[in-house]
Amino acid sequence: MRPMTASISVAVATETRPHCNVAGPRGKSVMTADRTRDFPDVPPRGGTVARRIEAVVIGIRPFLPYVHAGMVAFFVVLIVGPLILPPSPLAQNLAHAGNWLIWGLWFPLVFLSVVVAGRTWCGVFCPMGAASAWVNRIGLQRPVPGWLRWEGAPIVSFLVITILGQTVGVREYPGAVLEVFGGTFVAALIIGFLYGRGREKRAWCRHACPIGLLLGVFSRLGIVDLVPKRPVAGGDAYSERGLCPTMIDLKRKTESRHCVMCMHCVQPQSAGGLGLRLRAPGAEVANIAHHHPVASEVWFLYLATGVSLGGFLWLALPQYQWLRQTLGAWAIDRGWTWIGTSGPAWLMAVHPEAREVFVWLDFFMIIGWMVGVMLALTAALLALNALTSWIAGRFGATGRFQDRLVIIGYQVAPAAMVSLLLGLGVELFTLFPPGTASVLKLASLAFAVGWGAWLGWRILGSLRLDGLRRAIVLLPGLVASLLIAAAWWPAIAGG
Ligand code: SF4
Ligand code: SF4
Structure with a gap:
């Protein structure tokens, strides 16, 4: 693979941005690619x-x-x-x-x-x-x-x-x-x-x-x-x-x-x-x-992983119920009784026939929990990515810090993919007995961590890092994938 020789052009806020300007006099590209x-x-x-x-x-x-x-x-x-x-x-x-x-x-x-x-x-x-x-x-x-x-x-x-x-x-x-x-x-x-x-x-x-x-x-x-x-x-x-x-x-x-x-x-x-x-x-x-990296995709990998994790954990963790009780009591103490009434059915589940009626407290709790988990995970992943990009720069990697941040961010793609599968495709695993489902989930996450490490290794190589330095720079990215995998432990333990 040819290493990069110039700073990397990364589209951040706009839909597309050419890697280099080769426009001809009528706005058409005139340079054929090598x-x-x-x-x-x-x-x-x-x-x-x-x-x-x-x-x-x-x-x-x-x-x-x-x-x-x-x-x-x-x-x-x-x-x-x-x-x-x-x-x-x-x-x-x-x-x-x-x-x-x-x-x-x-x-x-x-x-x-x-x-x-x-x-x-x-x-x-x-x-x-x-x-x-x-x-x-x-x-x-x-x-x-x-x-x-x-x-x-x-x-x-x-x-x-x-x-x-x-x-x-x-x-x-x-x-x-x-x-x-x-x-x-x-x-x-x-x-x-x-x-x-x-x-x-x-x-x-x-x-x-x-x-x-x-x-x-x-x-x-x-x-x-x-x-x-x-x-x-x-x-x-x-x-x-x-x-x-x-x-x-x-x-x-x-x-x-x-x-x-x-x-x-x-x-x-x-x-x-x-x-x-x-x-x-x-x-x-x-x-x-070489394939048009964009910051929005890395944001999506982080945010989507976090929100699907939050959507799973509010159903699985007893801490959610404890927080709900605590906040509910706190709100009632202040006279906010409306929080115990249900809202419109297009915003929340109102199904008395199925014995499930969400109230405003549930509505805000679910949103707050999912957004909170999403932001916490995003902050952790971003910090680890920033550490990787910074160390890479100190070790002589090519490109600007913000460009490396985007490129290196893609290494969590496999872990994000398995997260979304576990969070949004959870019914797939109900086809298997609980023990088998747990093994499949664990194997999927282990595979994702391994694949992410391999991608990280290749990405860092494209930034002109080699040998021991490349291995050291890889570590925070590996921790990021492991963090995602560990966060899904309740899904594995639950079968
Ligand atoms: S196959 Fe892909 S690139 Fe080709 S016209 Fe369809 S969407 Fe566009
Ligand atoms: S899932 Fe359907 S609607 Fe969405 S991008 Fe693909 S084709 Fe379009």
């Missing part, structure tokens, strides 16, 4: 397996509209059916099946599938993304506004949906499923209708979907990538005018996170466009300096 220099880990041609996969995908492309239509119909039946059917065993079974399909099957499988198939779920199966693209075709097609292009938008979207899902009981109640999934579906339609110039743009998927960023970050760990056959130097750029529904400037694509694998850009017989490449798991993260 593949070996600009994309050192990308083979020039896809191998036989990659070309066969391309051929299969191209073969099924004409049928995608039917797949999308079927998925939209299935999705609507799943979230609306249990509510419109009269109370009956059929309605109950549908609700039960829907719950299991979403949390036991869909989430874990979609989540893990990004490692082997990239965001194929998004491009081939997702009803929300497809519907958003359809309405874009007949919509107003306005330019995507700056507030929507803000890199923090999908982070906020993810946090709001994750926390709301906990307070309304999205895993238990069909009404909550309709609110959360139906609400995001409507939002996807509105954004799709309003924004995105061109044909079937997916502004929702690129900028606002609560799980788009999640899938995007972890697709960087995946073994599938689409790369330009004739790459142009200058780093990733945003283009609303081109073919790509997620506004990727195709010739300058160096990162996989925004690619939803729709395959619009793949033409095997053509000398241009993009081609499918297979790579080692984690290759993009190990060489992240």
